[in-house]
Amino acid sequence: MIASIIIVILLSHTIESSKFTIPEATIHDIQAAFKQNKLTSKQLVEFYIQRIRKLNPIYRAVIEVNPDALHLAEIADQQRKNKDPISRFGLHGIPVLVKDNIATKDKLNTTAGSYALLNSVVPRDAGVVKKLRESGAIIRKSKHD
Structure with missing residues (x-):
């Protein structure tokens, strides 16, 4: 009896996991959806921007979205094409959220939660941001905790 329940649970999990949904997708799933033309970077960025607009008033976790995110997504789609x-x-x-104490040399602020640092200019991307960009990631900022 227990074995049959486990098999049913495993089968239902397999069936459910075969349906692609962005909130539950792994990077591998997203890349597969890109390759199968089921998803574009622009659609993915638009999805997360909508998610941020919906949830951020409640959680207040995202300080800003890169104003170039949609443009960068379009470039990524063209590169893939x-x-x-x-x-x-x-x-x-793929959009990536980084904390606001990690330097980004773009239109995003690096404030570490301080208004005193608003509009400050950093000399270069932090090492981790440089590596993320080299891997093709689209960067956004979250609050420093």
Whole structure:
């Protein structure tokens, strides 16, 4: 009896996991959806922007979204379409949220939660941000905790 219940649970999990949904997707799932033309980076970024707009008034976790995120997603989609070598990287076209104490040399603020640092300019991306960008990630900022 227990074995049959376990098999049913495993089968139902397999059936449910075969349906692609963004909130439950892994990076591997997202990359597979990109390759199968079921999803674009632009659609993914739009989904997360909508999610942030919906949930951020409650959780107040995201300080800002990169104003270039949609443009960067369109570039990633074009690179994928053109079979650009960078499009083979695992994070290519996937939005990534970084804390606001991690330096980003773009339009995002690096404030570490302090208004005194608002509009300050950092000399370069932090090492982790550099590596994320080299892997094709699209960067956004979350609050420093």
